[in-house]
Amino acid sequence: MSSLITTAVPEGTLQQQATSINKEHTTCCYCGVGCGVTATIQNNQVIAVQGREDHPANFGRLCVKGSSLHQTQHSPERLLRPRVHNQEVSWEQALSYSARSFQDIISKYGPDSVAFYLSGQLLTEDYYVANKLIKGFIGTANVDTNSRLCMASAVVSHKRAFGGDVVPGCYEDLEKTDVLILVGSNAAYAHPVTFQRIAKAKQERPHLKIVVLDPRRTATCDIADIHIPLAPGSDAYFFNGLLSYLAQHNYCDAHYIAEHTQGFEAALSAAQKQVNNIHAAAAACDASVDLIAEVYRLFAQNKKVVTLFSQGINQSSSGVDKGNAIINCHLATGKIGKEGACPFSITGQPNAMGGREVGGLANQLAAHMGFDDQADIDRVAQFWQAPNMAQTEGLKAVDMFKAIDEGKIKAIWIMATNPVVSMPDADFVKQALQKCELVMVSEVIADTDTAKAAHVLLPATGWGEKNGTVTNSERCISLQKGFLPPAGEAKHDWQIISLFAQKMGFKGFDYLHTIDIFKEHAALSALNNTRKQTPARAFDISAMADITLKQYSNLLPIQWPVNQANPNGTQRLFSTGSFFTPSGKANFIAITARLPVLQAQRNEVIMNTGRIRDQWHTMSRTGTAPHLLAHTQEPYVDIHPQDARQLNLLEGQLVELANRGARYIGRVKINAAQRAGEIFAPMHWNAKYASSARADALVNPFVDPICGQPEFKHTPVSIVRHNTQWTGFLVTTKNHEPQCDYWAKITVQKGYVFRVAGVQSIAFDHWLKQQYPEVEQWQELQDSQGEYYRAAGFVASALVVVFNANQGHIGPTESRWLNDQLGESIEDGVRYSILAGNAGCDDEDQGAVVCACYQVGTNTINQKIRSGCQSAEALGQVLKCGTNCGSCIPELNAMIQACRSTAV
Ligand code: SF4
Numbered sequence: 001m002s003s004l005i006t007t008a009v010p011e012g013t014l015q016q017q018a019t020s021i022n023k024e025h026t027t028c029c030y031c032g033v034g035c036g037v038t039a040t041i042q043n044n045q046v047i048a049v050q051g052r053e054d055h056p057a058n059f060g061r062l063c064v065k066g067s068s069l070h071q072t073q074h075s076p077e078r079l080l081r082p083r084v085h086n087q088e089v090s091w092e093q094a095l096s097y098s099a100r101s102f103q104d105i106i107s108k109y110g111p112d113s114v115a116f117y118l119s120g121q122l123l124t125e126d127y128y129v130a131n132k133l134i135k136g137f138i139g140t141a142n143v144d145t146n147s148r149l150c151m152a153s154a155v156v157s158h159k160r161a162f163g164g165d166v167v168p169g170c171y172e173d174l175e176k177t178d179v180l181i182l183v184g185s186n187a188a189y190a191h192p193v194t195f196q197r198i199a200k201a202k203q204e205r206p207h208l209k210i211v212v213l214d215p216r217r218t219a220t221c222d223i224a225d226i227h228i229p230l231a232p233g234s235d236a237y238f239f240n241g242l243l244s245y246l247a248q249h250n251y252c253d254a255h256y257i258a259e260h261t262q263g264f265e266a267a268l269s270a271a272q273k274q275v276n277n278i279h280a281a282a283a284a285c286d287a288s289v290d291l292i293a294e295v296y297r298l299f300a301q302n303k304k305v306v307t308l309f310s311q312g313i314n315q316s317s318s319g320v321d322k323g324n325a326i327i328n329c330h331l332a333t334g335k336i337g338k339e340g341a342c343p344f345s346i347t348g349q350p351n352a353m354g355g356r357e358v359g360g361l362a363n364q365l366a367a368h369m370g371f372d373d374q375a376d377i378d379r380v381a382q383f384w385q386a387p388n389m390a391q392t393e394g395l396k397a398v399d400m401f402k403a404i405d406e407g408k409i410k411a412i413w414i415m416a417t418n419p420v421v422s423m424p425d426a427d428f429v430k431q432a433l434q435k436c437e438l439v440m441v442s443e444v445i446a447d448t449d450t451a452k453a454a455h456v457l458l459p460a461t462g463w464g465e466k467n468g469t470v471t472n473s474e475r476c477i478s479l480q481k482g483f484l485p486p487a488g489e490a491k492h493d494w495q496i497i498s499l500f501a502q503k504m505g506f507k508g509f510d511y512l513h514t515i516d517i518f519k520e521h522a523a524l525s526a527l528n529n530t531r532k533q534t535p536a537r538a539f540d541i542s543a544m545a546d547i548t549l550k551q552y553s554n555l556l557p558i559q560w561p562v563n564q565a566n567p568n569g570t571q572r573l574f575s576t577g578s579f580f581t582p583s584g585k586a587n588f589i590a591i592t593a594r595l596p597v598l599q600a601q602r603n604e605v606i607m608n609t610g611r612i613r614d615q616w617h618t619m620s621r622t623g624t625a626p627h628l629l630a631h632t633q634e635p636y637v638d639i640h641p642q643d644a645r646q647l648n649l650l651e652g653q654l655v656e657l658a659n660r661g662a663r664y665i666g667r668v669k670i671n672a673a674q675r676a677g678e679i680f681a682p683m684h685w686n687a688k689y690a691s692s693a694r695a696d697a698l699v700n701p702f703v704d705p706i707c708g709q710p711e712f713k714h715t716p717v718s719i720v721r722h723n724t725q726w727t728g729f730l731v732t733t734k735n736h737e738p739q740c741d742y743w744a745k746i747t748v749q750k751g752y753v754f755r756v757a758g759v760q761s762i763a764f765d766h767w768l769k770q771q772y773p774e775v776e777q778w779q780e781l782q783d784s785q786g787e788y789y790r791a792a793g794f795v796a797s798a799l800v801v802v803f804n805a806n807q808g809h810i811g812p813t814e815s816r817w818l819n820d821q822l823g824e825s826i827e828d829g830v831r832y833s834i835l836a837g838n839a840g841c842d843d844e845d846q847g848a849v850v851c852a853c854y855q856v857g858t859n860t861i862n863q864k865i866r867s868g869c870q871s872a873e874a875l876g877q878v879l880k881c882g883t884n885c886g887s888c889i890p891e892l893n894a895m896i897q898a899c900r901s902t903a904v
Pocket of ligand 1 (some may be wrong): 033
């Protein structure tokens with residue numbers, strides 16, 4: 001083991017008393033809301049988590065993912081030891097091999113033949129060291145991150161308009177505004193705690209108008225006054241129309257425009273040329289004239305307006321322009337830099353913002369410096385004492401994997417992310433990695449889809465084990481604390497990178513603790529960062545450059561800039577109307593709106609992708625928690641009733657989507673919240689959890705030409721009913737991949753449930769026994785025509801598998817009681833109950849889980865609605881549903897509404 005590690009200051013409280021109970025303040029590791037968490041720890045186990053009351057992101061709230069952090073903490077799928085070519089080796093062997101291989105490749109083909117692919121899940125300190133190593137020492141800017149898939153468009157929109165990548169507002173603005181326009185954001189699912197704050201503000205101030213612009217009627221519309229289901233990709237037409245409207249009706253702030261901005265005339269002229277009245281906007285957006293007029297009036301006539309935008313804007317081949325079309329309207333009316341008034345880009349990942357601070361994208365340098373200024377490049381090189389500073393931008397994510405396929409990049413190090421699932425055209429990415437000479441993967445989980453492609457697998461510490469900072473969507477830096485010992489031989493990412501750098505012979509990586517890195521990062525933010533008494537660059541945390549270990553270990557959340565002028569942080573920027581451009585004025589950008597690259601052809605529909613309520617990214621962590629798979633158990637496709645009729649699809653049948661040779665199989669959900677001709681498929685499922693449901697494999701690798709962000713929200717796909725001949729379920733203790741055309745895995749307390757289906761008729765008993773040769777004893781039930789089959793398999797009288805299947809499209813579903821019998825010793829008399837699937841008449845089926853926190857099902861809830869509970873609060877009082885994280889409240893309201901409609 002390296003001396004660096006043996007002499008390192010231990011991080012967090014690694015030694016716990018055997019029986020003591022500790023509480024530690026930390027930060028949630030999932031989304032960009034960045035909630036503060038208090039973890040309760042006993043015997044080196046997190047036994048409970050609560051929202052931290054004093055954290056400004058959540059004030060005590062947590063969503064279901066955050067409140068289940070402890071359930072995903074001790075995964076049996078952890079990667080515990082380094083592996084090279086599938087053999088467990090020592091760290092010394094793994095790092096020596098990796099460094100030598102990198103060096104060989106660089107000496108043969110040059111530094112641009114290697115690349116890093118990072119993640120918004122990394123902590124800022126990890127990110128900083130990775131960026132420093134590759135850009136300053138290896139000598140290439142071929143370093144990109146999965147944040148490219150998330151908010152690269154917003155970064156460029158900000159830079160073009162403000163001269164720096166700045167979110168001007170804060171979460172409080174969402175509560176204090178009078179008009180909140182959410183564009184391309186299903187905050188109820190993607191940013192649940194922010195949504196809860198907005199919902200509460202709406203309850204307290206009913207005059208707060210909430211507008212949702214989204215092709216789908218999502219759960220977020222539960223609190224909306226107006227929902228406009230505009231045509232996918234038409235957002236920039238909407239905002240160009242708004243700019244025209246503001247000018248035409250004299251709502252622009254001429255003084256603000258003259259004093260604090262430039263380029264207004266050109267931007268207005270471009271907008272008017274394309275969308276010069278409300279009717280043109282309605283036609284371009286395929287939306288109601290009246291609704292558009294109402295939203296334009298709301299924007300124009302209220303001083304306090306926030307436009308919150310997210311992936312529906314960013315994940316587009318014209319995402320940068322869409323962001324600027326929004327910002328133009330705020331600049332034209334001076335609705336920026338004031339309480340309750342700003343454009344607000346909300347980030348997806350917990351540390352997307354931290355990655356932007358350290359320059360983790362291929363077209364950035366550190367500390368908001370860039371490659372377009374040689375002085376910046378030289379400045380960073382000198383600060384790092386970098387022997388081999390990259391001089392030009394590197395390859396962005398999509399181009400990086402193309403370069404691997406073409407043999408130009410021969411070694412890649414992927415950290416904390418799963419591109420084989422999350423990249424567009426993900427099958428291509430998988431194939432490209434198979435061609436790559438050296439694939440290194442640092443991971444927490446041993447067998448992600450990407451880890452399977454690794455030649456070198458390096459175990460990294462996870463949440464609760466590692467120390468460092470994250471920055472959320474409102475620029476708030478919080479500490480993620482290490483309070484557990486690393487699992488197995490796992491090391492912190494910054495340590496792994498530093499050791500690797502030392503193996504390559506580089507100096508400047510002798511960090512002993514994350515505070516060393518944080519202080520260097522803070523000092524770099526101050527470098528030449530003044531212009532006429534004000535910072536030249538927005539990112540400035542110079543006041544933290546001399547932070548002590550005690551201060552760092554007890555760091556309270558703080559919003560950057562944190563400098564001499566603002567030692568306690570900065571809630572809002574641009575209050576004085578001064579921006580980070582050379583002139584100090586904000587730039588209007590002339591926008592010519594354009595639609596997505598491809599429209600649907602005959603027999604195609606437009607696929608939109610996105611998040612579901614209880615899962616995170618590619619499920620490598622949240623997929624292991626039974627609670628979090630209880631709400632949405634299988635991949636699915638939301639489809640409009642009209643399309644379902646035309647395609648002859650029924651609710652619950654399997655449907656097959658295809659594009660670029662990739663296919664996705666999911667359950668039909670007939671949903672009038674979709675527009676006709678458009679479907680929705682969740683992005684989460686990976687090859688460990690379903691046979692064919694990596695939705696991003698279908699997505700075309702079209703990108704925004706300026707920022708390189710892919711068009712995830714708009715993919716024409718073919719759609720046909722899956723040719724299901726038989727279907728059923730397996731409830732089993734065995735984690736495997738059933739041999740059939742379709743399967744989807746659900747983790748339950750004592751094992752797994754697989755929903756299975758096939759396209760060819762099979763002899764059920766024969767098939768089952770092939771899947772479970774280890775079973776010693778079978779109990780079976782079959783009809784004489786072979787229409788249905790039930791069987792239970794035992795090993796030493798313990799139940800290890802139950803199979804229930806029938807011919808046809810729609811199969812049986814298992815009960816929770818059945819899942820609980822797994823692994824139990826089942827007496828002969830009870831074995832028929834197992835085949836029946838329930839304990840008898842006392843076993844009431846609660847139905848599909850709606851409230852994940854308290855595991856309350858649809859049947860139970862519907863029963864209470866019918867017996868008089870007519871609000872989410874009333875249901876909460878009797879069933880507790882919706883009373884913890886509140887994520888299910890939109891669904892409870894929808895169920896109440898549906899019940900009322902049926903009654904009418
Ligand atoms: S909203 Fe949920 S997932 Fe996001 S940071 Fe908060 S608790 Fe974590």
